[in-house]
Amino acid sequence: MSLSAEQLRRSLDALAKAERAFAERIEAIGYPEPRIRARGYQTLLRTIVGQQVSVAAANSIWAKLEAIVGAGLAPEAVAAAPDELLRQCGLSRQKVSYARSLAEHVASGDIDFDALPADDEEAIARMTAIKGIGRWSAEIYLLF
Known part of the structure; x- marks a missing residue:
């Protein structure tokens, strides 16, 4: 990995x-x-938050998310947060949709990052089944 x-x-x-x-x-x-980075949900959520924005903007959005949703950004809390609340943190509509999809998959147990297949292609296939996680995001996750 x-x-x-x-x-x-x-x-x-x-x-x-x-x-x-x-x-x-x-x-x-x-x-x-x-x-x-540590493996898991937060790292992939950070990838979503950081796409197509500066590092400073991503860090600012992350800090706002933690302040509003709660430190650690539990998947259940992100999944339950109203869209407008997530948008106020700086996420685009599309990123709200992607963050919620990831959070719902994790909260429901549909994906377990500790149990991803050792084979990169299989792991990528599992991750890209989540709305908003493309091949690039999955590869970046596996790299770091």
Whole structure:
């Protein structure tokens, strides 16, 4: 699923051997830290919230959601929140629909992120069955 720090380093070393400019950047700034998020509903919800907006905007929307819906953004609370309340936090109508769909799937037990198949394609198929979760979102989830 996600890369360990050692796997990331080995992969970057392989790229650096093939491309001198890449090697020069690693020499100049070093290796990046892996960006790893906890598995689960909140990470995929953050992906929805953050799509097509700046990091600052996504963080602002997330903070408003937590303030209004409750810290942790329990799926039951998101599923039960009125559309207008979620819109006041900064979510578009489409994102309200997607966030609610995800929350309902999790709350009902239709998807369990701890039990996703180990095979990436199977995991992607399970996640993309949720309205608003496309292949890109599923792949990003699996990467981090």
